[in-house]
Amino acid sequence: MTTIIRGGTIVNADRAFRGDVLCFGDKIVAVGEQLDAPANATVIDAGGQYVMPGGIDTHTHMQLPFMGTVTADDFFTGTAAGLAGGTTTIMDFVIPDPKQSLLEAYRTWRGWARKSAGDYTFHVAVTWWDESVHADMGTLVREHGVNSFKHFMAYKNAIMADDETLVKSFRRALELGAIPTVHAENGELVYQLQQELLQKGITGARAHPLSRPPEVEAEAANRAIAIAKVLGTPVYIVHVSCAESLEAITRARAKGQRVYGEALAGHLVIDDSVYASEDEDFARGHVMSPPFRGKHHQAALWQGLRGGNLHTTATDHCTFCAEQKAAGADNFTRIPNGCGGVEERMAIVWDAGVNSGTLTPSEFVRVTSTNAAQIFNMYPRKGVIEVGADADLVVWDPNGTRTISAKTQFAKGGFNVFEGRTVRGIPTHTIAAGKLVFERGDLRAEEGAGRHIDRPAFTTTQA
Known part of the structure; x- marks a missing residue:
């Protein structure tokens, strides 16, 4: 499965730049301008939006x-x-x-x-x-x-x-x-x-x-x-x-x-x-x-x-x-x-x-x-948009708005501490492990699709 996010402003913790992000399977395989992609790739137009790590x-x-x-x-x-x-x-x-x-x-x-x-x-x-x-x-x-x-x-x-x-x-x-x-x-x-x-x-x-x-x-x-x-x-x-x-x-x-x-x-x-x-x-x-x-x-x-x-x-x-x-x-x-x-x-x-x-x-x-x-030692698998990182990405519309309400939330519980607050800046697309799982209000979450992420130990003082 191939997905390409085109024309957005890619934002990492150290810099922001215009470019495309190409994902194959569950990994990012290319980041750059005007990337080539297979004809059968899923294309997400990120023009006017930010592309950030999930x-x-x-x-x-x-x-x-x-x-x-x-x-x-x-x-x-x-x-x-x-x-x-x-x-x-x-x-x-x-x-x-x-x-x-x-x-x-x-x-x-x-x-x-x-x-x-x-x-x-x-x-x-x-x-x-x-x-x-x-x-x-x-x-x-x-x-x-x-x-x-x-x-x-x-x-x-x-x-x-x-x-x-x-x-x-x-x-x-x-x-x-x-x-x-x-x-x-x-x-x-x-x-x-x-x-x-x-x-x-x-x-x-x-x-x-x-x-x-x-x-x-x-x-x-x-x-x-x-x-x-x-x-x-x-x-x-x-x-x-x-x-x-x-x-x-x-x-x-x-x-x-x-x-x-x-x-x-x-x-x-x-x-x-x-x-x-x-x-x-x-x-x-x-x-x-x-x-x-x-x-x-x-x-x-x-x-x-x-x-x-x-x-x-x-x-x-x-x-x-x-x-x-x-x-x-x-x-x-x-x-x-x-x-x-x-x-x-x-x-x-x-x-x-x-x-x-x-x-x-x-x-x-x-x-x-x-x-x-x-x-917590998940970097650079997580937390960055670069080749080899997990294809966990969010396309972010800085001008999009949403009024938060328990009536429209996906979470359970029937209550929301942010009830009635209108926010400017919302996700339009979420990609998790290379799969498009959210698109403009349409949640496509799959039960069991998540993976346990092992986090290696840091340098130890003894065995």
């Missing part, structure tokens, strides 16, 4: 069992929605139960992911510690293409990793050539604040941000960065939501420490006023952790992306319907945490970032695909 969402939760329920999007519906928005690869999370074998959990998630429509790869969470976890981490890196391990510093009495677990897991990751990632919130502080709010009778969704102020995120980010510094390992901070956490990352990077930060599309454009709504379904629909913050935090996050101290954009896509969220109607701590966004991320970042002049098109590519591919 997006990589570094943070999703498809089919996640969480807080007594399971997310509305499974690996097929979630990855299909991503394709409609220009995201061709997701990085999801294997989350073992406490005392569960990492390998056992990994096999479960791999089984669920077989129905994916787009490519996928996994971070594996370390939720407890003994010598079997030490061994499983080695097996996952050497035999299963895993090079990142997640640590929840929140969710006390569930999956929270204590400092002993962090230290041992960080050290093991360094030995294996893997990178630790952390959800930075002080779980003990969150728990205590939750109990105090409940005792005061503050039980609705408006209590959620009060129980997770920026200070609890900043403390955990500083602690994770300090542990990583002592051990000499890099560290990746997921869903940075506040100026204080960004300041911790910026200080460490200024001193030469390898610290990477991720921003969520939602945190970039939505503020904490959503929790004050009198519509409790609406307020609960925005409950995620960390919560949405005040507007000055959004300004800081954009500065971090532009200045290079935040590196990736993601969604934490974790969809629940109103009935699921209503489990916490009388107790905000029981509201399943999570919002969608895998379908909207690229357009939100373009509309709010590029259209405002905050990001250039090349910087957009950097924070939506290239940096992710480089940090």
